[in-house]
Amino acid sequence: xxxxxxDDHRLPExxxxxxxxxxxxxxxxxxxxxxxxxxxxPAFVRLMDDIKQALRSVxxxxxxxxxxxxxxxxxxxxxxxxxxxxxxxxxxxxxxxVFGGRMKAMAERCGAQVIAVExxxxxxxxxxxxRDTLQAHPDAVxxxxxxxxxxxxxxxxxxxxxxxxxxxxxxxxxxTVTSLAGVPVRIDEWGLDAVYSGTQxxxxxxxxxxxxxxxxxxxxxxxSRRTPVQSWFMDFAPLIDYWQGEKRVYHHTAPVxxxxxxxESLAIVLEESMPATWQRHRQAHEALAAGLQAMxxxxxxxxxxxxxxxxxxxxxxxxxxASIRSSLLDQFGLEVGAGxxxxxxxxxxxxxxxxxxxxxxxQFCLSSLSSALEAQGHAVDASGAQRAAAxxx
Amino acid sequence: xxxxxxDDHRLPExxxxxxxxxxxxxxxxxxxxxxxxxxxxPAFVRLMDDIKQALRSVxxxxxxxxxxxxxxxxxxxxxxxxxxxxxxxxxxxxxxxVFGGRMKAMAERCGAQVIAVExxxxxxxxxxxxRDTLQAHPDAVxxxxxxxxxxxxxxxxxxxxxxxxxxxxxxxxxxTVTSLAGVPVRIDEWGLDAVYSGTQxxxxxxxxxxxxxxxxxxxxxxxSRRTPVQSWFMDFAPLIDYWQGEKRVYHHTAPVxxxxxxxESLAIVLEESMPATWQRHRQAHEALAAGLQAMxxxxxxxxxxxxxxxxxxxxxxxxxxASIRSSLLDQFGLEVGAGxxxxxxxxxxxxxxxxxxxxxxxQFCLSSLSSALEAQGHAVDASGAQRAAAxxx
Numbered sequence: 094x095x096x097x098x099x100d101d102h103r104l105p106e107x108x109x110x111x112x113x114x115x116x117x118x119x120x121x122x123x124x125x126x127x128x129x130x131x132x133x134x135p136a137f138v139r140l141m142d143d144i145k146q147a148l149r150s151v152x153x154x155x156x157x158x159x160x161x162x163x164x165x166x167x168x169x170x171x172x173x174x175x176x177x178x179x180x181x182x183x184x185x186x187x188x189x190x191v192f193g194g195r196m197k198a199m200a201e202r203c204g205a206q207v208i209a210v211e212x213x214x215x216x217x218x219x220x221x222x223x224r225d226t227l228q229a230h231p232d233a234v235x236x237x238x239x240x241x242x243x244x245x246x247x248x249x250x251x252x253x254x255x256x257x258x259x260x261x262x263x264x265x266x267x268x269t270v271t272s273l274a275g276v277p278v279r280i281d282e283w284g285l286d287a288v289y290s291g292t293q294x295x296x297x298x299x300x301x302x303x304x305x306x307x308x309x310x311x312x313x314x315x316x317s318r319r320t321p322v323q324s325w326f327m328d329f330a331p332l333i334d335y336w337q338g339e340k341r342v343y344h345h346t347a348p349v350x351x352x353x354x355x356x357e358s359l360a361i362v363l364e365e366s367m368p369a370t371w372q373r374h375r376q377a378h379e380a381l382a383a384g385l386q387a388m389x390x391x392x393x394x395x396x397x398x399x400x401x402x403x404x405x406x407x408x409x410x411x412x413x414x415a416s417i418r419s420s421l422l423d424q425f426g427l428e429v430g431a432g433x434x435x436x437x438x439x440x441x442x443x444x445x446x447x448x449x450x451x452x453x454x455x456q457f458c459l460s461s462l463s464s465a466l467e468a469q470g471h472a473v474d475a476s477g478a479q480r481a482a483a484x485x486x
Numbered sequence: 487x488x489x490x491x492x493d494d495h496r497l498p499e500x501x502x503x504x505x506x507x508x509x510x511x512x513x514x515x516x517x518x519x520x521x522x523x524x525x526x527x528p529a530f531v532r533l534m535d536d537i538k539q540a541l542r543s544v545x546x547x548x549x550x551x552x553x554x555x556x557x558x559x560x561x562x563x564x565x566x567x568x569x570x571x572x573x574x575x576x577x578x579x580x581x582x583x584v585f586g587g588r589m590k591a592m593a594e595r596c597g598a599q600v601i602a603v604e605x606x607x608x609x610x611x612x613x614x615x616x617r618d619t620l621q622a623h624p625d626a627v628x629x630x631x632x633x634x635x636x637x638x639x640x641x642x643x644x645x646x647x648x649x650x651x652x653x654x655x656x657x658x659x660x661x662t663v664t665s666l667a668g669v670p671v672r673i674d675e676w677g678l679d680a681v682y683s684g685t686q687x688x689x690x691x692x693x694x695x696x697x698x699x700x701x702x703x704x705x706x707x708x709x710s711r712r713t714p715v716q717s718w719f720m721d722f723a724p725l726i727d728y729w730q731g732e733k734r735v736y737h738h739t740a741p742v743x744x745x746x747x748x749x750e751s752l753a754i755v756l757e758e759s760m761p762a763t764w765q766r767h768r769q770a771h772e773a774l775a776a777g778l779q780a781m782x783x784x785x786x787x788x789x790x791x792x793x794x795x796x797x798x799x800x801x802x803x804x805x806x807x808a809s810i811r812s813s814l815l816d817q818f819g820l821e822v823g824a825g826x827x828x829x830x831x832x833x834x835x836x837x838x839x840x841x842x843x844x845x846x847x848x849q850f851c852l853s854s855l856s857s858a859l860e861a862q863g864h865a866v867d868a869s870g871a872q873r874a875a876a877x878x879x
Contacts, residue, residue, distance in 0.1 A: 097750065097752070105523065129509075130821075135815075163561070165738045301556065301741030301742075323595055324717055326592075353497075359490070
């Protein structure tokens with residue numbers, strides 16, 4: 094049988110400026126294609142150790158239990174939730190978009206009682222609303238929130254939310270899928286007890302792995318459970334033996350080549366340095382926002398609450414969402430994201446994540462979007478947008 | 487930061503003849519490194535469709551629901567179990583090694599009542615024992631068994647076991663992680679209702695994906711559940727919308743590059759043709775078994791019950807398991823597997839899976855093992871082994 098990837102199935106060239114996956118560095122793609130070795134090979138065990146160490150640096154933590162689970166971010170999310178919660182436990186989940194809602198759904202499936210702090214989509218989570226809820230529910234054992242809501246691009250103040258949760262002696266679970274490496278995520282300094290992320294956002298690695306980190310307080314909760322974790326695959330206890338044990342005990346077969354890719358992407362992030370990575374994301378975002386504003390487009394999130402790596406833009410009245418995105422994809426090879434849930438058809442999500450966060454990509458996006466809008470009869474100031482973006486760079 | 491894969495961390499060259507991962511074809515490694523595109527890109531959606539179609543050919547089924555879940559075989563295993571079973575359901579699980587035991591553990595975690603048909607490790611499952619158990623438990627709703635037990639290399643008669651289960655109107659769940667593409671797996675002809683597998687065995691793809699296939703009977707069970715599937719990530723219902731829907735509905739982000747690799751590995755298997763693939767595994771196995779016998783080593787599984795792709799060899803008295811395996815790895819770059827559970831230290835598991843199933847590998851394994859044994863003072867007839875293997879080839 095002919096390759097599925099050849100000829101008419103040849104993969105198109107794309108510039109990835111959606112909500113992930115982001116552009117992958119050629120070094121990472123090359124790493125993926127290194128020869129597979131055994132997952133219990135001493136050389137691979139050394140690589141696993143190096144990955145854990147590099148992840149700790151990227152996640153700004155000394156947590157021993159810091160490793161990528163063998164599945165995408167949503168698997169890592171569910172794994173954290175079901176290890177930390179037991180049937181009947183009360184938890185407070187902050188919901189300001191799709192992924193807070195998903196956290197609630199996962200917690201409910203494992204039998205926890207969820208008190209939701211509902212917030213407007215496109216806004217950061219309000220720490221006072223969390224405090225009020227915790228005062229009304231002093232028996233809550235865990236607070237969960239999404240640092241950068243991938244569905245809206247709203248960035249919440251993780252440090253403050255964690256401080257509020259700590260006042261009420263709750264465990265703190267933070268979703269950093271979109272935030273990690275795009276903005277500061279300081280697990281230890283902020284006192285985040287359990288954190289999960291994904292690889293296909295600001296780490297610029299293909300999707301498929303979910304970094305997680307738990308501190309001693311969270312691990313103590315896992316160790317003192319009254320009931321077994323409902324899932325065999327997601328149970329953290331045997332993962333500790335597999336990833337950390339003196340003698341590594343087989344649990345499942347780790348995705349060897351995907352981990353080569355992650356190792357390389359972590360090395361690239363650390364080579365640039367965390368502050369420089371954050372600064373690059375910030376600068377690209379400011380250039381994009383200035384350009385979009387000059388085009389007459391409106392950002393959907395208030396300026397103080399924007400995640401630089403994911404830019405929600407309101408779709409102007411009379412503009413057809415799907416046809417603009419098709420045109421960007423087909424004519425320019427540019428992927429931007431659609432809105433989700435109640436924001437479907439109302440926003441575009443323009444990602445500036447990892448390797449995608451460059452001023453060149455910003456200019457390319459502005460010019461492509463201008464052309465697509467103009468082709469559909471919506472005049473915009475294309476050159477003004479380019480100049481405004483360049484002024485930031 | 488320097489690449490984690492360079493210099494002192496450089497990956498060693500290995501010949502993979504353990505229980506998986508197996509040798510990966512260069513075309514698959516190359517496919518892994520193709521540029522990542524969006525998981526909802528129309529071009530990627532087409533590739534997903536092609537992967538499903540190729541999987542159907544490899545799995546010998548017309549089942550619409552035939553797709554790789556985004557995690558390793560053990561995730562696919564748990565996903566099948568928790569979608570098909572509900573709390574309180576009685577099921578019968580055949581256990582003749584580690585992976586039957588794992589099936590029981592997973593079923594128990596989701597609240598099912600498990601009746602075990604315990605069999606000797608290293609033997610096939612006895613259909614009469616299954617029938618006796620089902621007669622004693624007419625309220626069982628599902629029978630689970632492992633086609634080729636990865637921990638022992640015993641191959642059970644899936645067709646007969648399925649027929650017995652069908653007599654009692656049970657759903658049939660078959661683990662084909664090690665069997666798929668190494669021996670015939672005929673889902674439709676044998677009436678297997680739900681099947682899961684892995685990519686790192688006879689498909690010769692890196693670990694990380696778990697093909698599953700459910701027929702209408704199994705899907706009807708999923709649709710008529712009284713309770714939600716306990717896991718959000720593993721729930722099959724939204725996976726159907728993501729992988730099959732007219733409009734693909736975002737569920738999680740599929741591991742794009744890993745799926746490139748699977749697409750290529752499936753194409754390679756189908757290019758060779760299923761019968762030729764099965765025959766190559768059979769021939770390599772017969773050569774290996776003849777060579778080992780000529781060396782004076784004893785196969786651990788009776789001849790009629792051996793999976794050709796995984797050869798359990800008894801470790802001779804006085805031979806130190808770990809030091810032989812270290813010597814094979816360090817001096818020859820050859821990975822063979824250790825025993826698991828009660829067979830630890832008692833058997834080696836020599837894999838002839840996928841691209842690893844060649845007569846060259848058989849000869850290399852025989853000569854390396856002969857040298858390693860001789861270096862530790864255990865004289866064997868090395869040239870006799872080579873001749874015996876060559877006579878088969």
